[in-house]
Amino acid sequence: HRKPDRASGATVTSVSDPTVTPVGSPTGTAASPHRLLVSTIGDELKIASPHAKGSPDAPRAFGVSLKDRSAILPPGRSADAAYWWDSKTGRFVTSTYYMASAPEWVQTFNDRKPADTHAGQAWKPLALPALTLRQFPAEPGAPLYDAVYGSPFGNDQVLAFSIALLQREQLGRRNATDLLSVSFSSNDSVGHTHGPDSAQVEDISVRTDKAIGRLLSEVDRQVGLSNVLVAFTTDHGVAPVPEMLQERGLPGGRMTTK
Numbered sequence: 092h093r094k095p096d097r098a099s100g101a102t103v104t105s106v107s108d109p110t111v112t113p114v115g116s117p118t119g120t121a122a123s124p125h126r127l128l129v130s131t132i133g134d135e136l137k138i139a140s141p142h143a144k145g146s147p148d149a150p151r152a153f154g155v156s157l158k159d160r161s162a163i164l165p166p167g168r169s170a171d172a173a174y175w176w177d178s179k180t181g182r183f184v185t186s187t188y189y190m191a192s193a194p195e196w197v198q199t200f201n202d203r204k205p206a207d208t209h210a211g212q213a214w215k216p217l218a219l220p221a222l223t224l225r226q227f228p229a230e231p232g233a234p235l236y237d238a239v240y241g242s243p244f245g246n247d248q249v250l251a252f253s254i255a256l257l258q259r260e261q262l263g264r265r266n267a268t269d270l271l272s273v274s275f276s277s278n279d280s281v282g283h284t285h286g287p288d289s290a291q292v293e294d295i296s297v298r299t300d301k302a303i304g305r306l307l308s309e310v311d312r313q314v315g316l317s318n319v320l321v322a323f324t325t326d327h328g329v330a331p332v333p334e335m336l337q338e339r340g341l342p343g344g345r346m347t348t349k
Contacts, residue, residue: 106160111186115193115201119177119184122159124168131167133270140267144169150267153260155183155253156274157245165272174256176248176276181206181236183252196259206239206248207231214242216294224291241284243298245277250302254309263314273306275299279326286332 096103106122113119130138133152142149154173156162162173172190174183174197182201185193193201214225225242228235239245253273256262262269278295285291310319336343 104160106163108186108188111188113177113184113186114190115184115197116177116180116182118179119182119186120159120175121186122163122175123186123188124163124170124173125188127164127168131165133166133272134169136268136270137169142267144171148265148267150269151260151262152270152272153256153262154272154274155249155256157240157249157276158274158279161274161276162272165274166270171260174252176236176240176245178236178240179233181231181239183248194259196255200252200255204231205251206236206244209239209244210235214244214291214294216290217297218294219290222290224294240277241280243277243281243295243302245280246275246295246299246302249273249275249277250306253306257309257313263310263318275302279329282329286335287329288331288335292329 093102093104095101103126104122105126106120106124108121108123108125110125111121111123113121133154136150136152137144140148140150152166152170154162154164154166154170155175157176157178159173159175162175163170166173170189172185174185176182177184181204183197185197209227210231211229212227213223214227216222216224225238227238227242239248250273253271257271262271278292278299281291281295307316307321310316331343333343333345
């Protein structure tokens with residue numbers, strides 16, 4: 092997702108935007124959908140509505156992810172908000188593209204610092220709780236938040252925030268079709284690090300299934316699944332790590348980025 096920009100000569104991402112500033116944490120990424128050249132489902136919902144953005148009967152679109160690009164791009168350029176995780180502070184952030192300051196419920200959620208509960212704990216698989224897959228740093232801070240990102244408990248942060256957003260923004264409660272895009276980002280990190288044959292990927296897959304179940308149960312409780320259309324998508328799988336290929340007698344190895 093990082094490419095050289097011809098106009099500036101700098102390396103940019105699909106959502107980096109020097110004209111905006113982060114909201115919710117000064118260390119968050121300055122990001123927006125300004126490079127997006129096409130409409131998304133969120134944009135099309137709004138285009139199809141006769142009601143202007145901000146009116147009571149207009150569709151609303153939100154995106155949530157640990158990654159900025161995964162939160163920003165699905166709901167589109169006209170999204171009401173996108174929220175992503177700042178792994179330096181363990182807070183969900185947005186940017187001035189969407190708002191000048193975060194809503195009170197977002198600040199309250201962040202102030203509870205839910206990721207800090209994992210300090211000093213271990214990731215143990217559901218099927219074999221005697222095994223430790225990862226030991227988390229003992230103190231809150233960036234190393235802990237990076238570790239949480241690379242575990243199923245990063246998805247739990249997304250789940251909890253999405254449920255709070257669903258309730259506080261009253262999605263699906265009006266005579267309009269709203270969009271909530273939720274991207275469980277930790278699977279990508281775990282897959283890249285450990286490979287598809289690992290105990291880590293097995294456990295996060297089971298836990299993600301449970302997380303989706305909890306999200307749908309909450310949607311059913313708040314809105315009613317009979318009023319909801321659910322769509323699943325994914326960006327890619329992951330190749331076996333080189334060490335596993337070598338064990339199978341296949342060519343493979345590692346090289347430095349230099």
